[in-house]
Amino acid sequence: MTNLYIDFDGVIVNSIDVTYKMASDLGIERNEENYSKFYQNLDWCDVLKKSKPINDSWKCLQKIIDSDKFNVAILTHVNSLAEIEEKVKMIRRHFKDITIISVPKSISKTNMLKAEGSVLVDDFVGNLDEWKAAGGYGIRFDLDMDGKGYPVIDRLDVLVDMID
Numbered sequence: 191m192t193n194l195y196i197d198f199d200g201v202i203v204n205s206i207d208v209t210y211k212m213a214s215d216l217g218i219e220r221n222e223e224n225y226s227k228f229y230q231n232l233d234w235c236d237v238l239k240k241s242k243p244i245n246d247s248w249k250c251l252q253k254i255i256d257s258d259k260f261n262v263a264i265l266t267h268v269n270s271l272a273e274i275e276e277k278v279k280m281i282r283r284h285f286k287d288i289t290i291i292s293v294p295k296s297i298s299k300t301n302m303l304k305a306e307g308s309v310l311v312d313d314f315v316g317n318l319d320e321w322k323a324a325g326g327y328g329i330r331f332d333l334d335m336d337g338k339g340y341p342v343i344d345r346l347d348v349l350v351d352m353i354d
């Protein structure tokens with residue numbers, strides 16, 4: 191079975207849109223230092239309450255699991271322990287036993303797992319570039335279907351027919 195790693199923010203829920211809006215409402219300037227502080231102190235309970243699933247993502251994940259074609263895990267960058275806790279709580283409301291791997295923001299996702307021969311679905315091209323460089327297969331998730339050089343999807347269930 192193929193290892194399939196699925197990003198959380200911007201793929202399963204639209205939490206990135208929510209946090210960008212929060213930052214802009216607070217007048218936080220878009221630079222690395224400000225954003226890093228902002229993300230470390232974010233109330234993720236609030237963020238996830240305001241976030242919505244993207245294109246039926248929970249149902250799509252169930253279809254992926256039911257296909258029995260993949261070892262599926264959710265692979266998510268996190269900025270704080272509270273962020274892990276809230277994400278796990280949300281995911282566990284939908285799936286009792288899906289694997290959840292949280293990666294500190296400062297570490298590459300590719301450094302946490304063996305990328306070679308495994309699939310990563312991510313909206314952030316930087317993650318896909320690192321994955322590919324390590325021998326993995328990257329698929330971009332993008333609602334405008336802009337692959338930026340990668341195969342692209344805008345809903346998760348198409349993975350079932352896309353990958354053998």
Ligand SMILES: [Mg+2]
Nearest residue numbers: 197199200313
């Ligand atoms: Mg993402």
